[in-house]
Amino acid sequence: MSEHSTSATPSRGTFLVVLPLIAFIGLALLFWFRLGSGDPSRIPSALIGRPAPQTTLPQLDGLQNNGAQVPGLDPAAFMGKVSLVNVWASWCVPCHDEAPLLTELAKDKRFQLVGINYKDTPDNARRFLGRYGNPFGLVGADANGRASIEWGVYGVPETFVVGREGKIAYKLVGPITPENLQTVLLPQLEKALKAGS
DSSP, rough: HHHHHHHHHHHHHHHHHHHHHHHHHHHHHHHHIIISOOOGOOOOOOTTTSOOOOOBBBBBBTETTTTTEOOOOEEEGGGGGOEEEEEOOOOOOOHHHHHHHHHTTTTTTSSSSEEESSSHHHHHHHHHHHHOOOOOEEEEEEETTTTHHHHHSSSSEEEEEEOOTTTEEEEEEEEOHHHHHHIHHHEEEEEEETTTO
16 A cells, blocks of 8 residues: 555656646747737737827937937927837847838828937937938937837837827837838828828
C-alpha cells in the first residue's frame, strides 16, 4: 500500500508544477489570436468622433518657413479646416520612411498638415525636417509626451484625420505607407473634406 501512495504523489506534484505553465500558454494564445494577430493600424481609438484634445503645444524652436517661425499647436487651428495630424520623432525609424509621403500630401492645399514632435530635441527635429522637407504648417513640440498621451498615441508614428468641426474622424496607428495611403488614409481625408462642405 505504501508503494502505491508514493507513486501517485509525484504525478500530482508534477501536475501542480505544470498547471501554471499550461494556464500561461492558454492566455498567451488567447492574446495572440485576439490582439496580436492582424494589422495594428486597425486598433480602434476611443477618441473617434470626439473633439481633438484641447492641448496647446509650443513651437519647435528655430523651425522657420520662408523666414518666419513655424507656429506651435493651438487647438483653435482645427476649427473650420480638415487637418491631418502626424505624431513623429527624428529617432523614429518608420517616421523616416513616411516623411516623403507626408511631403507629397502637403501639396494638397484642401487640408492642413499638423505635426506633433514627440519627445525629441529641437536640433534633431529640425535636422529631420531639413533632410526631408517640412510638410507641416504647424509643429507643436511635445517634449515630455503628455500631449501625445491625451491624443491616445500608442507609439510613433501615428496619424489622425480631424474634421472641420474639430473632431477626430480617423486614426492610423503606425507609419503611412504607399498602400495604406491609397486604400485608407486618402479615402478618410476625402470623407472628412466632403462632410460639412
